[in-house]
Amino acid sequence: MYKIYCDGASRSNPGEASIGVSVTKEGNEIEFISKKIGIATNNVAEYKSLKAALIHCVENKITDACIFLDSLLVVQQVNEKFKVKSDNLKELNAQCKDLMSQINNLEIIHVRREKNKRADELANIALDS
Numbered sequence: 001m002y003k004i005y006c007d008g009a010s011r012s013n014p015g016e017a018s019i020g021v022s023v024t025k026e027g028n029e030i031e032f033i034s035k036k037i038g039i040a041t042n043n044v045a046e047y048k049s050l051k052a053a054l055i056h057c058v059e060n061k062i063t064d065a066c067i068f069l070d071s072l073l074v075v076q077q078v079n080e081k082f083k084v085k086s087d088n089l090k091e092l093n094a095q096c097k098d099l100m101s102q103i104n105n106l107e108i109i110h111v112r113r114e115k116n117k118r119a120d121e122l123a124n125i126a127l128d129s
Helices: 042-059 071-080 087-100 117-128
Strands: 001-011 016-023 027-041 062-067 105-110
Touching: 001 042, 001 071, 001 117, 016 042, 016 087, 016 117, 027 117, 042 062, 042 071, 042 087, 042 117, 071 087, 071 105
Parallel strands: 001 062, 062 105
Antiparallel strands: 001 016, 016 027
């Protein structure tokens, strides 16, 4: 099973934003994404990090994955525990849900920030570059 860690960062909220995604298999990082996404809120950045991870899964035919985020809001919304009230998040939620439907065995799990350090580091590397 792949374990994928995602994080979004935004300075000034909204402000310069980025995403970080670390794809691991058997405890080793095998791929990563670290890129700027322009001006965005932190919640948009979090969603875009999840979307990037999901696209990676679909494009690489990964059908068995656990995706971890430290954004409780995003995790609860994509798992349909919270309603998506914000218009700017509704489209991203729908895009993520569409991608999620293409992955057979998928869990999206909330983790504490300290368990998501690599994804946070990747997001910050992108912002600082």
